[in-house]
Amino acid sequence: MTNHTPKSGAQLLDRAVLLLDLVAGGSREGMTLKALCEQAELNKATCHRILNSLAEHGMLDKDPDGRRYRLGTKLLVLGAKAANGPGLRSLCQPALTRLCQESGETTMLMARDRDDSVCIDRHDGSFLLQTLTGSIGGYVPLGVGPGSLSMLAFMAADEREEVLERNWPRIAAYPALTRDKLRRLIDETISQGYALDRGELVPGVAGIAVPIRVAETGPVASLGFTILSARLSSEMIERYVQALRDEVASIEPHLNPLDRRLTSPERILGQS
Amino acid sequence: MTNHTPKSGAQLLDRAVLLLDLVAGGSREGMTLKALCEQAELNKATCHRILNSLAEHGMLDKDPDGRRYRLGTKLLVLGAKAANGPGLRSLCQPALTRLCQESGETTMLMARDRDDSVCIDRHDGSFLLQTLTGSIGGYVPLGVGPGSLSMLAFMAADEREEVLERNWPRIAAYPALTRDKLRRLIDETISQGYALDRGELVPGVAGIAVPIRVAETGPVASLGFTILSARLSSEMIERYVQALRDEVASIEPHLNPLDRRLTSPERILGQS
DNA sequence: CCTTTTGTTTCATATTATGGAATTTATATA
C-alpha cells in the first residue's frame, strides 16, 4: 500500500503510522529500535517514545525481553471490527457463501482502497490455491489480478489514468505485466464486462472477477473466483460470470446512494 | 478492552488512539465529528485535525459525503498482519484444524492481552454456535468464559489477584458471574486442569478449554471447544480434554524461551 | 572481565499542536 507521508498537521501521527508500517513490513521476527530509527530516519529518543506509546496502547507488542517490536493485539481487534462493521463484508457475505457453495471454487471479495485493491473476505473452495493477494488483508496495486483489474477497468477514464500513473512503478514489479499487456487487459475487461486472468500472474492459477459499482463513485469492490487454470473452460467462464453478475446485481442497489434510505443502512467500506 | 489513557509523553497519540477506540465502539453507521468531540472531550478543531490525519493514513475512512468516520482499511490490513505474523496463530493453526476436523466442534484459539482474552482464531464445526467472544478479534475480560478462565486460573496467584481486582467491574456486567461463583470456577479449573462452562454464560452453549503456558510468563493462550450444552457428556469432556492436552503439549515447547534457538523462530503474540 | 552496542531517561529548547473565533457547507424549517 502506498506509503503516503503527508504533512498533515499532525507530525507525531505521521511518524507513528510510518513506524507501524515499518513494523508491518519488516522482519517477521519483529523490529529492533535501531532498525526502526534508521528506516524511519528518526532520532533514537523520539522513536523510542513513539514506539513505547504505541506499545502502551496495544498497537504494538514488545517481546518479553523488550528488544523487538511487532504488531499488537489491538490492531487485530480493530482490524476485525473494521472488516465486520457495516459495509461491504457484511453486505456481501451471503453472496460469497452462495457462490462458493454452488461452484466449489475459491471465492474472493476485494475492495478498492485508494490505489490498491484489498482482500476483504474469502471463502476457500475444494482446492487450496495460492492467490495473488493471499488471505484477508492482502493487497495489490489496482490493475494487478482480475479482482483488482475489474475495478480499475471500470473507473472513469481520467481517474483510471491518474491511478495508473501512480501505480506503474509498483506494477512493474510483476514481470508478467508490461504496460502494453495491461492496456490490452483493461480494454478486454471493458468490452467483456468482466476481468479474466488465464493463469499468467500466478502460474497455473486463473481468475475471473466482476466489479461492484456505485453510481457516482465508480467501482468500490469486486467479486470473483480463483480457479486452477488447467480446469478453465469457456463454458465454465460463461457460467461463472453469470453467477457473479447475478449476485452483483442484487448487491448494487444496496450501495446506490439514492436508495440508501430505502434499503438497509449499510455503507461501503474502503472509500477515501 | 481497557481504555488506558496514559500520559505517555505523546499526547497526540493518546488522543488518536482514544478516537480510534471511540469509532470502533460507536454506532455501526459511523461516528460524526460532533459525537467524537463530545465523547473524547476534545476541541472541535483538534479533533477534526486528528481524525483527518487518521483518515489520510487510511486508519479511518470517511463516508463518500464525508460526515461520518469509521474504521479504515489500513486497520484491516495491519490487523491481518498482526494475526498472521509469526506467533500463536501460525503456530497453532495445524492444531486448530486437526481438533476441528476430528471433533466436528467449533474450536477456538484465545490469547491473553493484558487483562483481556482475545479470540485469535476460530474454526467453525458442524453447528454454528454463538460464542462469548464472537469471531476473531472479539474479547472478554480475563475470567469470563472457559478459554479466558483457563488462562486466569493458571496465572501466578499474585498476578491473578491483580487482574481480578482490575476486572471485577467489567465481570459484574455478566449476571451469571458473581464473585463467589468465579472464585469457585477458578478453584475447579486449577484442580481439574481445564476450564469448563456447562452453558451458564451463553445459555445452552457450553465450552471446554485448556491453557497454553510459557515457563516464566504463565499462560499466554488457550485452546478450546464450544459445544451445544445439550450434547455435553462426561465421556465427551474427558475425550476432548485429552485431545486439547495432546495438541497443547506439542505446541508448548515451541513457546518455551529456553528452546527458542532450537525450535522455529516463532514468537508469541499478545504480550504486554 | 572489559568493550561495544543497543536501549532508556533527562531536560532545555523551539517546533508543533492547540483551541477560540471566523468561515464555509450542509441540513432543517418556514
Next chain:
DNA sequence: TATATAAATTCCATAATATGAAACAAAAGG
C-alpha cells in the same frame, strides 16, 4: 425557494508539547 440552524472546516497567535543531544544503563559480544 428562502431563511435559520447546526455542523464541519479553516485560520492563526499562543502555549504547551514533542524534540533530540547528551548522559546513563543494560545487554551482547569478544
